[in-house]
Amino acid sequence: xxxxxxxxxxxxxxxxxxxxxxxxxxxxxxxxxxxxxxxxxxxxxxxxxxxxxxxxxxxxxxxxxxxxxxxxxxxxxxxxxxxxxxxxxxxxxxxxxxxxxxxxxxxxxxxxxxxxxxxxxxxxxxxxxxxxxxxxxxxxxxxxxxxxxxxxxxxxxxxxxxxxxxxxxxxxxxxxxxxxxxxxxxxxxxxxxxxxxxxxxxxxxxxxxxxxxxxxxxxxxxxxxxxxxxxxxxxxxxxxxxxxxxxxxxxxxxxxxxxxxxxxxxxxxxxxxxxxxxxxxxxxxxxxxxxxxxxxxxxxxxxxxxxxxxxxxxxxxxxxxxxxxxxxxxxxxxxxxxxxxxxxxxxxxxxxxxxxxxxxxxxxxxxxxxxxxxxxxxxxxxxxxxxxxxxxxxxxxxxxxxxxxxxxxxxxxxxxxxxxxxxxxxxxxxxxxxxxxxxxxxxxxxxxxxxxxxxxxxxxxxxxxxxxxxxxxxxxxxxxxxxxxxxxxxxxxxxxxxxxxxxxxxxxxxxxxx
Amino acid sequence: xxxxxxxxxxxxxxxxxxxxxxxxxxxxxxxxxxxxxxxxxxxxxxxxxxxxxxxxxxxxxxxxxxxxxxxxxxxxxxxxxxxxxxxxxxxxxxxxxxxxxxxxxxxxxxxxxxxxxxxxxxxxxxxxxxxxxxxxxxxxxxxxxxxxxxxxxxxxxxxxxxxxxxxxxxxxxxxxxxxxxxxxxxxxxxxxxxxxxxxxxxxxxxxxxxxxxxxxxxxxxxxxxxxxxxxxxxxxxxxxxxxxxxxxxxxxxxxxxxxxxxxxxxxxxxxxxxxxxxxxxxxxxxxxxxxxxxxxx
Numbered sequence: 001x002x003x004x005x006x007x008x009x010x011x012x013x014x015x016x017x018x019x020x021x022x023x024x025x026x027x028x029x030x031x032x033x034x035x036x037x038x039x040x041x042x043x044x045x046x047x048x049x050x051x052x053x054x055x056x057x058x059x060x061x062x063x064x065x066x067x068x069x070x071x072x073x074x075x076x077x078x079x080x081x082x083x084x085x086x087x088x089x090x091x092x093x094x095x096x097x098x099x100x101x102x103x104x105x106x107x108x109x110x111x112x113x114x115x116x117x118x119x120x121x122x123x124x125x126x127x128x129x130x131x132x133x134x135x136x137x138x139x140x141x142x143x144x145x146x147x148x149x150x151x152x153x154x155x156x157x158x159x160x161x162x163x164x165x166x167x168x169x170x171x172x173x174x175x176x177x178x179x180x181x182x183x184x185x186x187x188x189x190x191x192x193x194x195x196x197x198x199x200x201x202x203x204x205x206x207x208x209x210x211x212x213x214x215x216x217x218x219x220x221x222x223x224x225x226x227x228x229x230x231x232x233x234x235x236x237x238x239x240x241x242x243x244x245x246x247x248x249x250x251x252x253x254x255x256x257x258x259x260x261x262x263x264x265x266x267x268x269x270x271x272x273x274x275x276x277x278x279x280x281x282x283x284x285x286x287x288x289x290x291x292x293x294x295x296x297x298x299x300x301x302x303x304x305x306x307x308x309x310x311x312x313x314x315x316x317x318x319x320x321x322x323x324x325x326x327x328x329x330x331x332x333x334x335x336x337x338x339x340x341x342x343x344x345x346x347x348x349x350x351x352x353x354x355x356x357x358x359x360x361x362x363x364x365x366x367x368x369x370x371x372x373x374x375x376x377x378x379x380x381x382x383x384x385x386x387x388x389x390x391x392x393x394x395x396x397x398x399x400x401x402x403x404x405x406x407x408x409x410x411x412x413x414x415x416x417x418x419x420x421x422x423x424x425x426x427x428x429x430x431x432x433x434x435x436x437x438x439x440x441x442x443x444x445x446x447x448x449x450x451x452x453x454x455x456x457x458x459x460x461x462x463x464x465x466x467x468x469x470x471x472x473x474x475x476x477x478x479x480x481x482x483x484x485x486x487x488x489x490x491x492x493x494x495x496x497x498x499x500x501x502x503x504x505x506x507x508x509x510x511x512x513x514x
Numbered sequence: 515x516x517x518x519x520x521x522x523x524x525x526x527x528x529x530x531x532x533x534x535x536x537x538x539x540x541x542x543x544x545x546x547x548x549x550x551x552x553x554x555x556x557x558x559x560x561x562x563x564x565x566x567x568x569x570x571x572x573x574x575x576x577x578x579x580x581x582x583x584x585x586x587x588x589x590x591x592x593x594x595x596x597x598x599x600x601x602x603x604x605x606x607x608x609x610x611x612x613x614x615x616x617x618x619x620x621x622x623x624x625x626x627x628x629x630x631x632x633x634x635x636x637x638x639x640x641x642x643x644x645x646x647x648x649x650x651x652x653x654x655x656x657x658x659x660x661x662x663x664x665x666x667x668x669x670x671x672x673x674x675x676x677x678x679x680x681x682x683x684x685x686x687x688x689x690x691x692x693x694x695x696x697x698x699x700x701x702x703x704x705x706x707x708x709x710x711x712x713x714x715x716x717x718x719x720x721x722x723x724x725x726x727x728x729x730x731x732x733x734x735x736x737x738x739x740x741x742x743x744x745x746x747x748x749x750x751x752x753x754x755x756x757x758x759x760x761x762x763x764x765x766x767x768x769x770x771x772x773x774x775x776x777x778x779x780x781x782x783x784x785x786x787x788x789x790x791x792x793x794x795x796x797x798x799x800x801x802x803x804x805x806x807x808x809x810x811x
Contacts, residue, residue, distance in 0.1 A: 011713055011717075029662070029663055032662045032663070033662050033663070035662075036661060036662045038658060038659070038662055041658075041659065041662075062621075062625060062627075062712055063621045063625040063627040063630075064627075065621075066617040066618055066620055066621035066625075066716075067617075067618045067621050067622070067633060067683075069614065069617075070614040070615070070617070070618045070682055070683035070687070071618075071633075071683060073614065073676075073679050073680045073682065073683070074640065074680055074681075074682075074683040074684075076680055077645070077676065077677050077679065077680020077681070078640055078643070078645060078648075078680045078681055078683075078684070079640065080651075081645070081648035081651035081652055081655065081680075082643060082647070082648050082651070084648070084651040084654070084655065085647070085648045085650060085651040088650060088651060088654060093654065098657070300545075303541075304541070304542070304545055307538045307541050307542060308538065308542055310534070310535070310538055312534070312535055313535065313538055313539070313542075319542045319546065321794055321797070322546045322549065322550060323542075323545060323546060323549055324793075324794070324797065325549050325550055325553060325790065325794075326549050326552075327793075328789065328790040328793035328794060329552075329553065329786050329789075329790060330737065330740055330741050330760075330782075330785060330786055330789055331741045332740075332741050332743055332759075332760040332763065332764065333760075333763065333782040333785060333786060334552055334786075336763065336764060336767055336778070336782070337552045337555070337556050337779070337782060338552060339767075339771075340559075340567055340767075340771065340775055340778075341552060341555060343567055343771070345568070346566075346567040346568035346570075346772065347567065348555060348570070376548065376549070376552070379545075379549075380549065384797075433642065434644075437644055437646065437647060439646060439743065439744045440741070440743045440744070443743070443744075444743065444764060466646065466647065466744075469649070469650070470649065470744065473649070473650045473653065474653075474748060482650045482653065482654060485650045486650045486651070489647055489648070489649070489650055492647055493643065493647055496642065496643060496644075496647070497642075497643070500639070500642035500643075
């Protein structure tokens with residue numbers, strides 16, 4: 001097999017193209033990230049790019065060329081998020097505590113802005129200077145016209161401009177006004193734009209197309225003393241450990257910032273009745289649910305495999321194909337179909353049964369429902385792997401025991417079954433770990449419900465840890481507490497780790513490493 | 515089928531047939547009925563012009579295609595937009611997963627370098643952690659990055675794809691490595707003697723030989739993405755233009771389960787059939803892929 005060197009050319013082009021793209025992205029994104037203060041991300045992109053350049057431009061690191069690109073993504077989007085989850089668990093990141101301290105201070109100050117004077121709304125035009133930069137032309141109540149931008153305010157000579165009868169600015173020498181269409185395009189940029197005023201602490205902000213508002217903050221941050229002062233009443237707000245400025249009367253300024261609060265989230269989970277009671281129930285169900293599912297699916301699957309795997313069953317192949325249909329159906333859609341079939345008043349399942357079973361509203365029946373649906377969805381997999389294991393059984397052992405005089409019954413119970421179970425144990429543990437955080441199977445069918453009333457509506461009777469986490473973090477109106485959610489998520493991580501290490505030890509996968 | 519069996523197997527008496535085989539057929543048929551029922555029910559609902567849960571019967575009273583027409587006409591349910599989003603995201607993701615997973619698997623299978631064992635151990639451990647457990651972290655990371663990098667924002671399919679790509683070096687690489695190991699290394703060694711580079715051996719020898727396995731990994735990853743709900747909902751959920759079939763169908767059916775039942779069933783059936791045919795067609799490879807490395811003992 002001769003391969004000419006010229007055939008390396010397309011590969012070289014792809015390499016240059018991809019590396020070029022990567023470097024262009026790095027050159028653009030790193031300065032942006034640094035400017036926004038996201039140093040960790042900037043450093044990661046910069047270092048990754050340098051490593052990839054080095055590896056691909058040298059001919060030394062052959063194996064690294066194949067592994068490092070995936071590894072860089074793995075670290076960024078699998079390992080780092082896992083560690084970061086642990087970090088968020090030690091913060092109070094939640095609605096109202098989403099930003100860092102500096103952004104929170106900026107936000108507090110700009111929320112406290114109040115108009116100054118009776119005539120605080122002033123005529124203004126957005127205009128372009130001859131150099132092409134956009135500025136604000138503001139007519140102050142002192143009768144002068146000022147040229148302002150984010151940095152400074154400058155008086156314009158009185159004879160260089162004119163106003164109409166209503167006092168609106170009509171024309172200014174050397175400036176072209178922006179048309180309404182142009183203003184509409186740029187107006188959003190001025191939502192957080194301030195022009196320094198004539199006095200200290202006074203600013204202008206764009207109110208609409210042709211007006212500014214003269215404003216001043218009522219709160220001021222004192223960086224030396226690290227407190228916020230109300231300029232009108234003189235009240236002092238000091239930072240507390242939970243990431244908020246608090247006054248002497250206990251009033252908190254909003255928003256707060258994300259603060260490291262140590263083990264507070266875990267303490268809440270363990271110590272606070274409102275979280276502990278549901279969490280204990282959720283935790284128990286998180287262990288019981290996958291156990292039931294794995295046991296039932298495994299025994300049903302094994303039983304079916306043994307039943308059908310008889311030499312005289314002829315339509316074996318057809319049976320097998322029909323039996324794995326649930327496994328081939330997209331899970332989200334089949335679970336939603338089951339939800340309709342289990343509908344209490346109209347669903348087909350209740351029509352077929354003599355009584356109306358409250359599948360989704362009774363705590364116990366809802367548990368039966370989620371297990372039933374997962375048994376339906378998971379048995380084909382167990383059936384497939386059990387069939388594989390039975391067919392892979394060494395015939396020598398079976399024959400040897402038959403020669404030794406064992407009855408077919410004995411061969412089955414004492415030889416075949418134990419061998420199959422041992423061979424499948426790692427897959428069973430893996431399946432347990434999978435169902436341990438099988439979000440869709442719970443959330444799409446019952447939404448975790450019916451609601452546990454003593455949980456303040458956050459937890460439901462069929463919730464497992466991951467769906468409880470989702471409720472804590474993302475269900476609007478129920479708190480949106482990412483810190484607490486991460487603490488629960490982290491507990492979930494730890495349990496999955498323990499289960500996985502067990503599976504890992506028992507499996508033969510270690511052998512593949514050599 | 516069963517009478518035929520008796521004729522052919524003359525030695526077997528009727529009593530013996532009942533005792534040994536009849537119950538097996540009975541159980542198999544019972545299990546098949548249970549397995550197929552939701553699919554049949556879904557199909558029946560999709561052809562029922564009334565389109566409601568409460569009036570549905572197994573054989574539709576007013577059979578017709580109005581539910582299928584609704585998939586094109588109902589603006590509240592832009593089914594084909596969701597389908598397009600899903601297929602786009604799932605296809606691109608399958609390609610990315612395959613590209614990253616297979617290249618890494620090639621190196622792990624063929625090169626002996628320092629740190630190889632560590633890499634394998636890391637991959638083996640990391641692949642056990644589903645990415646969705648870190649869903650809050652992904653939310654925070656995107657909330658952090660969205661202002662600096664426009665495509666790393668909520669509602670951006672690119673952000674979702676990049677996050678999924680982070681998991682590519684897990685299970686896929688592991689599964690493919692097992693398969694690459696089974697390709698005799700004499701083949702690539704003789705190619706090396708003929709002057710082939712490592713890149714040429716990979717592209718022109720290993721990849722073609724591993725084609726069935728690559729197809730399985732691509733298929734499993736495609737189905738997995740079509741079915742992924744949690745991360746997709748959190749990352750794309752706010753952007754109605756970008757949501758996938760899984761998120762869209764859930765949203766659609768949640769708003770009015772009773773009224774939208776028929777249209778839901780029609781959409782679900784269209785999405786189910788192709789995946790199912792592909793899966794059953796490739797089932798032999800799928801099974802060997804799923805159990806690779808575990809059934810050896």
